[in-house]
Amino acid sequence: MIELGKKQKLLVVKTVDFGIYLGEDRNAPQNERVLLPSKQVPEGTKAGDEIEVFIYKDSQDRLIATTREPMLQVGQTAVLKVKQVTRIGAFLDWGLEKDLLLPYHEQTNRVREGEECLVALYVDKSSRLCATMKVYHYLSTRTPYVPGDSVKGRVYEISGNFGVFVAVDDKYSALIPAREATGKYRPGAILDLRVTEVKEDGKMNVSDRQKAYIQINEDAESVFSVIEEFAGVLPFDDHASPEVIKREFGLSKNAFKRAVGHLMKEGKVEIRDKRIYIKK
Known part of the structure; x- marks a missing residue:
């Protein structure tokens, strides 16, 4: 069976002025043949030869073969x-x-x-x-990666309920879960990610954040900069709602609390009257 959208090996059944007709065998009926135009026919090709071609449709919606290499086939x-x-x-x-x-x-x-x-x-x-x-549904779940690996992934869909859907290497199925998706994302963006989990079905959970003990310094610097933008006094403390924290800092509430705690330990900020102050 000649399959649309796939590469396959077919036999030369008939030669005509404008190309050659290919089929699965030499006796293929007329309606089970496909044309390979003459400009695509390899030099020296004769009846009975086997040629690998890709099957698609021409501008008149007719099946046609090509020896050119498509960038993807059906399902890829x-x-x-x-x-x-x-x-x-x-x-x-x-x-x-x-x-x-x-x-x-x-x-x-x-x-x-x-x-x-x-x-x-x-x-x-x-x-x-x-x-x-x-x-x-087209991305592969046969991932070669394991938790802890560093990978690159392309954002292709964003869901408020599930998180940020990512194609690792433009091929493997991965997700930044909603609880981890604390940054600002856009479809098409390529991210540096860390594999956090490989599930039984082969799908990956990934994160664009470092491990907590590495990430905390970066988060603390970010929080301190935002407090400076508020003239040194943040009008809420670390008990603010997760929505407010995410809106102002792009962080989860736990990450924000860790960052504030780190700044307090370094003596850079203090909490009083349900506000966070930069210490003079």
Whole structure:
């Protein structure tokens, strides 16, 4: 069976002026053959030869073969560049003559010409190849990483309930849990991360924060700078609500309390009257 969106080895069944027809065997019927245009045919090719090709559709929606290498196949993910944005969606460069459509309804955020985006390749209901930025189900769970490893990940979706969804190496499934997601994130951003957990299903939990004893100095400096911006008096103490703390500092309440405690231990701040003061 000739499979759309995949590379496969096929036999040369027939030669014509404009190329060669390929099939799974020499007796493949007309409706089970696909054309490889003449400009793609390797020199010296003859009937019965086996050729590896990628199957997609031409501008008239007909199956066609190519010996060019696509950047991804059905079910795979890749980072592709946006070549054009139109009223029906964005068109991406994926290494073939015909650009790949990323429909608007498959975009998790609006893309612009010249940008790069992480996408997966799928076959839509009309049997056309399309890209989607909804890559969660396409990412691999066969991670080579273990807790403690340093990795790079690309943000592809942000959820208030679950956290920040990340594709490690643009390939592996990972999540910054909501409790850890204390910074400001945007889709497409590439983060330096630390693997904190690898679950039984192979999905990873990651963090963009260092271990607490390393992170505390950085957090303390950040908190001190914000208090300075409040003219040396923060109008609340470490009992403030988690929402207020996250809004002002981008920290969890526990991280904020650790930072304030560190500053107090160093003699830089003091708490009185439910406020935090920089010590003169």
